[in-house]
Amino acid sequence: MLHNGRDALVVDPGDAQPVLDALQRYSLTLRCILVTHHHADHTGGVHILRETTGAEVYGPAAEKMPEPILRLGDGDQVSGLGINFQVMHVPGHTAGHIAYFAQLTGETPLLFCGDTLFSGGCGRLFEGTPAQMLTSLERFAALPPETRVCCTHEYTLGNLRFARVAEPGNADIANYQTHCQQLRDASRPTLPSSIGQELLINPFLRSHLDSVAREVQGHDPMGVSAEGVFATLRQWKNKFQ
Secondary structure (H helix, E strand, O other): OEEOOOEEEEEOOOOHHHHHHHHHHOOOEEEEEEOOOOOHHHHOOHHHHHHHHOOEEEEEOOOOOOOOOEEEOOOOEEEEOOEEEEEEEOOOOOOOOEEEEEOOOOOOOEEEEEOOEEOOEEOOOOOOOHHHHHHHHHHHHOOOOOOEEEEOOOOHHHHHHHHHHHOOOOHHHHHHHHHHHHHHHOOOOOOOEEHHHHHHHOHHHOOOOHHHHHHHHHHOOOOOOHHHHHHHHHHHHHHOO
8 A cells, every 4th residue: 555644555455344444444545446467466456446435446358357447557657646557468477467666756667567577586487488488577677776676475484485595695685585584583574576677586576697597597497598597497397385
């Protein structure tokens, strides 16, 4: 949730009740709901929130959504709380997945990336291809390094355990794992992250580097192409315990 003390915007409300509780607690009016993709844990609260608050709902152009909804595609813009968000089509996790990026005057940029990018990881490929996901992540990697990365799941520690195996010589991963463990031990979130941080520790943003490719090819060779390395990395993570 973002709010200005009067009005609020929420992203991917899988459950309406926490949103309704926050609106009441802080005396806010919900004006806008942004949805990144069709999975129920991102859309489950949309209907109740729309019916209760009258908020406008925005979501991807090419996915089944709880209607009525205003459809958005790559390059579109949507405004909420006076913030202009640029829409990015980032397929991979789902075929029509979108993200919302905002350059904020006097503040660091903001990215709502849904399940495409997690801290230390990326989403599973339920509908898209490795090539699509790799391209989507490359688009994120090109954003300003200070961009705040607002992922939708607190998967960081699990992702970092895999990242240390995928790139064992990377001291930044070990240091960040220690930092994130301290946050979780204090019941604090590891999010938001930043693009700059993810470029240092996220193997799915680093699959083009020799330090990752060597480990991936040693685990299960699928050729030396960037797409092959990425595909193997994602399959390896799917089975990682």
